[in-house]
Amino acid sequence: MLSDALQQPGVRSQKRSEAQIKDSQGMSLLNTIAEAWEGLVLNKLRSFLTTLGIIIGVAAVIIMLAVSSGAEAAIADQIGTLGANLIMITPFRAFGGVRGPGGGGPGQFAGGAPTQSLTYEDALALEAAQLDGISGVSVEQTTNQPVAGGPSNTSETGVSVVGVTPDYLTVRDYSLGEGRFFTDDENTTAQRVTVLGSGIASDLFPGEDPVGQDIKIGSIHFTIVGVMTQQGTVNGQDNDGRVYVPAMVVFKKFSQNRVGGHPVRIIYAKASNPALMTTVSNEITDFLAQRHKVDPSEADFGVRTQQDIIDARASTTATFRSLLAWVAAVSLVVGGIGIMNIMLVNVTERTREIGLRQALGARPLDVQRQFLFEAVMLSLAGGLVGVLLGIVGSYAFAALGGMRTQIVPLSLPLAFAAAAIVGIFFGYYPATQAAKLDPIDALRRE
Secondary structure (H helix, E strand, C coil), X not given: CHHHHHCCHHXXXXXXXXXXXXXXXXXXXXXXXXXXXXXXXCCHHHHHHHHHHHHHHHHHHXXXXXXXXXXXXXXXXXXXXXXXXXXXXXXXXXXXCCECCCCCCCCCECCCCEEECCEHHHHHHHHHHCCCCEEEEEEEEEEEEEEEECCCCEEEEEEEEEEECCCHHHHHCCCEEEECCCCHHHHHCXXXXXXXXXXXXXXXXXXXXXXXXXXXECCEEEEEEEEECCCCEECCEEHHHCEEEEHHHHHHHXXXXXXXXXXXXXXXXXXXXXXXXXXXHHHHHHXXXXXXXXXXXXXXXXXXXXHHHHHHHHHHHHHHHHHHHHHHHXXXXXXXHXXXXXXXXXXXXXXXXXXXXXXXXXXXXXXXXXXXXXXXXXXXXXXXXXXXXHHXXXXXXXXXXXCCCCCCCCHXXXXXXXXXXXXXXXXXXXHHHHHCCCHHHHHHCC
C-alpha cells in the first residue's frame, strides 16, 4: 500500500499541476494555504506517515511530563505522611566505640563488637531536657514476627511489629480509627496491648470489631486496644500492615541486645514551629553529641528534617525530568527530520509542477509559502493528534503501569507550539529549495 502511494507521484503531480496552476501575478495567502492543503490531501498515506514522528514526539513530551509530575506529587504525599515539623534522628552502627586512625566520617570505627549508637535512654534524656522548640519525642524499634488471630485464627508471617511510645501519634500526626492508644503506664510496665494497622485489622477480623479481642504476636498473646486509620504506603513500607506495641515490650520480649541501653531504629522529635526546624535540629545534635561524648561534626547519629528529604527527592526528580525531556526532544527532532526528508522528496517529484506555476506567474515567494505551509500543516496535524494521544496515554500509563501520572496543563500548549516550531524549522529548507528552482530547468525535468 505504501509502495503504491510512493510509486504514483508523476500521475498525481500532473493532476495537481492542472488543478493548481492559476493565471495571476501572485497568489493570496488563502490561496497558498488552500494549495498546500490540496497537496497534502493528494498524498494522504505519505502525509500520515510523515506526521508519525511528530505525533510520537508530542505524545512523549506530555506523557513524560505527566510521569514526572506524578512522581513529584507522590513524593510530596509520602513526605506529608511523615508528620508535620518532623525531625528524624537515626543511629550509625559503631564497632567498639573507638574511631580508627585519622578519625573518619560518622560511623567509621575500628575494632570491638558492634554496638548501637542510639538508644531509648537517649530519647528519654532528650524528652527530659525540654529543649526549646520541641513539642514531642517518640521512638520506633521494629521486629518481624508472625501474627495470628481472628475468628479463623488467620496467621501472617513477617509482620512488622513496631515498638513506640505514647507520644507517637502526636509526633507523627497519625490518628486512630477506633479504640485508644497506649498509656505511659502501659509502656513503662510493658503491658501486652497492641494497636493494629487498618490493613492487618481487616485481614485478621474481616467485618468484625477487633478492639478488645486477642491476637498472638510471636508466641505472646496481646489484647487489641485500638486500630489506626488508613495510612497507605510510604517509601515502600505498608503502614496499614503494621502492628504497634509499647516500646518496652519490644525491648523485653523481642530484643536480644540489652547492653548499654535499649537500641532504637529511630527517634522522632516534633518541632513546635516550622521556622524552628533548623534551630531545633542543631540543639538536638549538640545535646546528643554531648551525651555521647563525641564531636558534633563527627557524631555517631544523623539528624534529618523533612526539608532534607524533600531536597534529596527533588534533586533525583529533576534529574529524571531532564532525562525525559531529552528523550522527548530527540523524538521531536526525529519527527522534524522526517518532515524535511519527505518535503525534499516532494520538491523533487513536483519540480515540473513548480516550473509550470512559475512560468504562469507564480512568484518564488508563493512557491516557498506553499511548501512551508505544507510542512507546518503536517506538524500541526501531528501536534494535535499527539496532544490527544498524550492525554490518553498518560491515563493509560497510570492505569496499566501502576505509576501515578499527573498531566501538566502547560505541557499541552507547549508541546503543540513545539510541533509548529519543528515544522517551520525543518520545512524552511525544502521550501527555499523549491523557490530557488529555475522555471526553464524545472520545465525540462521529466
